[in-house]
Amino acid sequence: MPKMDQVVIEVRDEIRRLRAGRGVFTTNLIDRLGPRLQAWCGTHHDSSQLRSTLTQRLLTSAGALSSDRQDALVVSLAIDPEVEHLVRFKDRVDHLAAQLAVSARTALRRIESAETELAGEIAAESAGATASGHFVKSYYVRQYQAIVDNTGAHGNPATVSVHQEREIVCVQDRLTEIPIRFEIPDHPDTAEPLFTARVQHGGRLRSQRRLSPTGFELTLSLPSAIAQREAHRFALSFVFPAGLIRAHHVITGEVQIQRYRLIVKFHPDHLPAWIRKVDGEDIRTLDAFARKAAAPPGAFPLDAVGEAHLEFRRLAPHLAYGFQYRWADSPGSLG
Template identity: 25%
Template sequence: MVLTNIDPRAWKGRGTVSLSAADVVGELKALRKGRAIFTTPLADRVGPALRSTCGILEDDGTVEIRRKLSDRLRPLVESLPDDLKIALLAAFALDERARKPFYQERVHWAAITLDRDDRTVRRRIDEGIEQVAALAVAAPRHYPARGWHTEELRVTLALDQPVPEAFEFRRVIADADEIAVLDLAPTLPVAAESGDSLHESDRGVDVFHGGLLIRRVPESNDRTGLVLRLPEPLRRGARHEVGLRLRANLREPRYLCVPRHPCDLFDLHVRFGERVPKRIVRQEKVSPAAADDRSRTGSALAADRAGEVHVRFRNLAPGFAYGIRWAS
């Protein structure tokens, strides 16, 4: 059994919740009934176990509860074998094609999709729920003493421009009260002259929304951290979105995110255009020092017809590098 601390607002009067896989299984089986996550009102369907593992607060409304359930359950479901994944996406109405008003209708949709009978799909759903519950308990979403973490980081990098340009959209969650600034790890390294250090003029940064850039902090000879002051301090559990544009010539043929705080999702699109490198590899959870090793192997990636590659990483660990490297 795992003891999971939750925000005291998450389940008023309950204090610390003793969370077990059996607790999560029971609540997931109740959640799948009727319209599942599209039940209204939804709060009555969500007990202390799901509130804990999904970070649902007492004052969250139906829309916010639905979003938190979807954000937490979907990656767990998508990590399962295909048959269980399809069955559970249908059971909880996470797949748009299976958003039927009754559980039995969603079961039947999954049965047709999997070419199985309804009884087999019900067994798959029960099996999948057991596995999702075990995963949820094994990796509770709790980030102690860090202040905030990134729920989602989406980056689009265009290398077919005169100067490489990246658009970065980040959604963060406050893990404490009165979060007034964000210290953002750089995602776009800069090329200075050989042997020279980085100068302010070597990087272009524009804040599209979400705060005011108040200073830059040199971290190495090719990276500068950014400190962003928020419009208003965040309370614990609050979400905030930031949009940035960064422009810089790259020192190395790579694009890596080395998060300073935990990051749930990093989604990266890189556009090479007509000049697609001969070799593109995925880099996942490598040390920054190892990322500098050009001989290091990784999963090979292929660009599409538009000269683009798309990679996605989940549950990024602070201090490790995630992204891609290429060679002409």
């Protein structure tokens, strides 16, 4: 049997052991967790912290599954507040069966199918040696769309516009704000940022600060507190001086991103010499490609109107996804 298949079976069995009794609310949670799940969410001797971490990680990983699979899991593991009072797994199976208008046997089969799918997600994350402590744990991104408009990069003023829209799903109850972090390595050391940022919908910009010589953070206040498993959409728009923007646009997420759609636009009179897809690379590899005059592997053409449409699914945190290009002629600068 392949090693990954064996890991999936072991994780699945540990999930099934967890569902007994009060599920994630069992009093001896640290003893109930098997070695795979302990390693996955980190060792926490504080049971309250372990329960919170485990619940958030389970919900985040289950976000890759269909909604009916997610519903089955939150009931079976007692994560759903509606079943917290049901102290026996059998009672929660009956609850799910009544919800779905099916037999208890069918409800149990659906739970077991969801457990196997979730085990596959957890096994894949574990194989990637993902350091969970480095992630934002309060939400994951179900969909993320960005439009990067380079059509004004040779104008006067020379600018690059970026429009972003995210749909997030909360895994920590009563989420009220979202940090948005990004890097601009070539931004000069000025008192005020040289770019502008606006919230188009779904929140209000509460603060903006510089975290480091290259890093910035925006804090977005949400219209109201978001409940666990609730979704929320918001959109931001940025305008950058073209001289600040390196010849790529990539994201290296600190949260789990299920789907990322990217549209890039160039002016028909100022097309790049080449453009390539960046799909799960170490950010440092972009520097090596930037020096290539000829089109590197993975290069692709723009369409007839100077656009490209890219899509990525189930992005690995801290790896780069997006596109890189090389200008045939230099864009505007900061002077």
